[in-house]
Amino acid sequence: MKLKVFLLLALLLFVAGCTSYELKLEMLPLLRGINMGNALEAPREGEWGVVIKDEYFKIIKNAGFSHVRIPIRWSAHADLNPPYTIEKSFFDRVDHVVNEALRNNLFVVINIHHYEEIMQYPEKHKNRFLALWKQIAEHYKDYPNTLIFELLNEPCMNLTSDLWNKYLAEAIKVIRVSNPDRFIVVGPVNWNSVYALRDLRLPKDEKNIIVTFHYYNPFYFTHQGAEWVQPSPPVGVKWWGREDEKAEIDRELDMAVEWSIRNGKVPLYMGEFGAYSKADMDSRVRWTSYVARSAEKRGIAWAYWEFCAGFGAFDPIKNEWRIPLLKALIPETKL
DSSP: OHHHHHHHHHHHHHHOOOOOSSSOOOGGGTTTOOOEETTSSSSOOOOOOOOTTTTTHHHHHHHTTOOOEEEOOGGGOOOTTTTTBBBBBHHHHHHHHHHHHTTTTTTTEEOOOOHHHHHHHHHHHHHHHHHHHHHHHHHHHSSOEEEEEEEESSTTTTTHHHHHHHHHHHHEEEEEHHSSSOEEEEHHHHHHHHGGGGGGGOTTTTSSSSEEEEEOSSHOOOTOOOOOOOOHHHOOOOOOOOHHHHHHHHHHHHHHHHHHHHOOOEEEEEEEEETTTSSSHHHHHHHHHHHHHHHHTOEEEEESSSSSSSTTTTTTTTTEOOHHHHHHHHTTOOO
């Protein structure tokens, strides 16, 4: 276990010093990950078509990934009134999933995902948000440091930068009472936009912080035909990998690196990126490969969105990887 913690520390120190050259991937256990999307962040697991199976973690590890990000809708399983108690049965389910991932030697990122109420009524839900983290932090305080906390997925809407900067500082203080050394992931507002990094303020006395952003640009390509987007971008857009297309990705990833350097070389984590299945596979593969390699060259760890749903790299019906997408993510995979 001490070795895992050492490797994670080595990763973060190495990534913080990398800006323009390709990484030695075998040294970086957190570098490449995948999201267990549409499962525990649904109102109830299974409602969005995905139930996490134990064997998924061995499949992910064997493919060459080194971590999983597990989105979790805690807010759907906690009381609305103080002390905002989280259901024991839900904790039990999350425990099982986290333990299976750790058993397969994967690093694990757990977050608060789809807390939609705090986006609409942030001041009303601030105390509940902090109470959720107090419970989560105390529950997992004895877990290895290969378990990482992410404060809140994609703060947006009425949760402005001014409010979020205050809330995140308070949430970190709450976590530090029981988890003084655990790594914590924090992202900016506007759905974790790279453009909102400039407004993110981190506590000055904090060391074990990783900063996340999500990357789905160009949106009209990555979300074409997405039913949850109104209006939905039209289907048929291709991503060819032209120099101008690549230059736009380079420019936006460089923005993140430049922000990191200005802020003491905070480690960066692209916690979500992916292209929806209604785009053609060749375009998805080209885009995914370019974004992943471009992030790695800049020392940015990443997690693909996602494992086996609408963006999925794995086909849960055939129980097999979509090999072109897998190789776009893990070129040297042995599958």
